[in-house]
Amino acid sequence: MMLLGRKRRFSTFGVLVLASLVLSGCVSQAQEIMTLATAQLNPKAPEAVTTNLVGNPVQPQVELPAEQIATTYAWEPLGTADRGRQQFRVRILSGGSPGEVAIDRLTPLFSVNGKSAADYVSEQFFAQNPNRKANTIQPGDEFTLTVPADAFVVRAQQDLDERLGQPAKVREFVSTRGDVLRFYLTDPFPITYELQSAGNPGHGQLHLSKDLAFLLRTGRTNPTALAQLIYRVPDPDIYQVEAVRNLAASTQLGVEQVLDMDRSRAHLDPVRDAMDHAYVTNRVAEPERSQLTRFLLPQGEGIPYMAVEDVLGTRTSLDGLPAGKVFRITYDWDGTVRVYYVTGPDDSRGKRDPFALREDERWAALYEQLQPDADTPVKWSAGEASDLDPFPSARDPRQKDPSPAHAYDFLLSGRVLVLTFHPTRTKSDVQAEERFRNVMLDARDTYKEQINQALQVVDYLHLRNADDSSQTSAPDTAGGDASDES
Secondary structure (H helix, E strand, O other): OHHHHHHHHHHHHHHHHHHHHHHOOOHHHHHHHHHHHHHHHOOOOOOOOOOOOOOOOOOOOOOOOOOOOOOOEEEEEEEEOHHHOEEEEEEEOOOOOHHHHHHHHOOOOOOEOOEOHHHHHHHHHHHHOOOOOOOOOOOOOEEEEEEOOOOOOEEEEEEEEEOOOOOEEEEEEEEOOOOEEEEEOOOOOOEEEEEEOOOOOOEEEEEEOOOHHHHHHOOOOOHHHHHHHHHOOOOOOHHHHHHHHHHHHHOOOOOOOEEEEEOOOOOOOHHHHHHOOOOEEEEOOOHHHOOOEEEEOOOOOOOOEEEEEEOOOOOOOOOOOOOOEEEEEEEEOOOOEEEEEEOOHHHHOOOOOHHHOOOHHHHHHHHHHHOOOOOOEEEEOOOEEEOOOOOOOOEOOOOOOOOHHHOOOOEOOOOEEEEEEOEEEEHHHHHHHHHHHHHHHHHHHHOHHHHHHHHHHHHHHHHHHHHHHHHHHOOOOOOOOHHHHO
16 A cells, blocks of 8 residues: 555656656656656565575595404405395405304394394305304305395494493494494493485484383483484584474384484584674674674575574573563574564463564664675565474464464464564665655756646646536436427
8 A cells, every 4th residue: 555655646746747857858857757766666675695505515425444354254345246236255264253254244234034144144154165064164164245235234343432412332334335334232222223325425314212212201311312312412402302302202112213314414403503603793782682692604604694693502492581582583694584582471462462573773783784785674574473393383273263364363372483574675775765755856846836837737637627527417407308399
């Protein structure tokens, strides 16, 4: 409606001014007014600043470790046989046995037709050395070991002591292709193993123990410790801890759960990793936002944020945050602002409007400060509400109107609400408005008499049209119809 009103005002006043200027010979000024008016009637959205979007960094090729040294057997790759099966020549040396080859070259996960690694290797050895028994194996005995094409054949292995979440003994295997298997020797333990394929660097498949529900219920682990184990970080972020809480709530006794893991970044929360790149960190000066710390971030390093104002720091959860308060604001390079808010009792009673958390002047000043040479935004749209996955929704399920337009009219206290504000006006829009206003004022003062004359003509035409219309529609009351008169 505001835009329509502007169009009507221009169509009445602007046409008169243009006509006066053209009649007066000032075509260039008329063209300038038309250009400025068109810009005002069709305001543009702010242009996005070109930058790299945050994504998983390109992973380098897997660098294979030195091959493990064996002193009780000789090992030689022979290439592949039919159906891509891998083949190796093995010669037993002093003190060696097929079982030791199985332990060194295959993993605890190896199984073919129900046979373990030790049974499988021994069967092939004795099939090719039928004159041998377990107690008659001699140095110099040879056999060809054939394993399936997808078998994990160990190139190197090492034992690790880890203390993330809780102490654990881990045996890490690296295959001849560069696959990595982390097998947890501690038993019972929340994790059984994790397999990372060389064909998909930075990603792994994590297998949780069938005893996880038991370990959680007996207090041998908890969601925070489990998040440290699963994500392999000492300080898991709010997304990671909440995701593990949801996972813990869904565990069942005796059921194994498998998780696809992204190992290319330490945290799920992009703000956590972005804050490590901040070149300036300081407390927000404005009293109404003094609980927030501001992080200014560099452009061109794959970070989508120009700045972040945050109260979380390295907190692992939202527990303890005050209700009814903003705990994070992110400022994208393209002008989009997102406000993260914890709803309070007033929100659930309808006494507060979190959608009114827009701060045009403060945000505009920050964009101007950090991008003085850019066409920065000065006004933003109303906030678009959304949930923050994996946290529970702030929407009250008891609401009467489930339509998306009214989905957030009823809020629950203590929940997270994200409000997204898109820029609607920029500095250039304001400058163009000011210039248009000045040009129109100048034209009004310079061509006042011509404009008044034009207005008089318009008034005359309006009156003339009104008279013609009334005469055409008036009924004939002068003595009947034409036939009577004749």
